[in-house]
Amino acid sequence: MTLMDARTDKVYKVKEVHGDGNEKRRLLDMGFTPDCKIYVAHVAPFGGTILVGLRGFMVALREDAASLIEIGEAN
Template sequence: MKTLKDAEVGNYYSVKKIHGSGPLKRRIMDMGITKNAELYVRKVAPLGDPVQISLRGYELSLRKDDSSCVEIELIERG
């Protein structure tokens, strides 16, 4: 299982599942990170926290703890 925490800069990913429950999962979904959403990893801070992504036409930064709850799959671009 690969999570957003492990994502590589410059790649596109599809969200497969959001782990966790309660307020954290609700907050992540409220930010637009939902199943099958496509996102692009723009950059990662030097110490790996936060991760900056492009999603649904806007930029979003997520903490390492939050990004570890988002299961992703690489989208091959040709």
């Protein structure tokens, strides 16, 4: 299950970040590290872009970046 399949307003946990190179590292630097709590707050009106909340801030991700983030249920 990746961030693409996440329901809005539900808290998940990051499992892993896939991909390689710049893309992956930027996500890691932004704080998408394993065990980090995360949720999708909003899907953009024209789609394709989602607004994700983590570590106290919001970040807009396109679906290609979002699909790199593997998530799981938060307990």
